[in-house]
Amino acid sequence: MTARRASDPPPEDPAWERVLPMQLRAGDLVLDRGEEWEIVGHVESMRSGKAVRVSMQRPGRPETHRQEIWPAHEGVRVRRASST
Numbered sequence: 001m002t003a004r005r006a007s008d009p010p011p012e013d014p015a016w017e018r019v020l021p022m023q024l025r026a027g028d029l030v031l032d033r034g035e036e037w038e039i040v041g042h043v044e045s046m047r048s049g050k051a052v053r054v055s056m057q058r059p060g061r062p063e064t065h066r067q068e069i070w071p072a073h074e075g076v077r078v079r080r081a082s083s084t
Helices: none
Strands: 017-019 029-032 035-039 044-046 051-058 061-071 076-079
Touching: 029 051
Parallel strands: none
Antiparallel strands: 017 076, 029 035, 029 076, 035 051, 044 051, 051 061
16 A cells, blocks of 8 residues: 555545646646645746746735746646636
8 A cells, every 4th residue: 555645635535636747737726745836827847858847826825926846757736727
């Protein structure tokens, strides 16, 4: 049995899915270190496609804006923005 990381939501929660960082879109909510973050900018590839940089902030709190870099091959837990 594989141990779950503390930052992962419960596996039975259908609202969260695991995607590659290049599949992130503005408005998506990402679970990072146990907190929800909103993707607020475009996703860009770095290091010949081996890493991905995104701009994100806590939902509704622009003062928490930061950039994050993830390895392109690692899955990220995401809840997609609803399209209306």
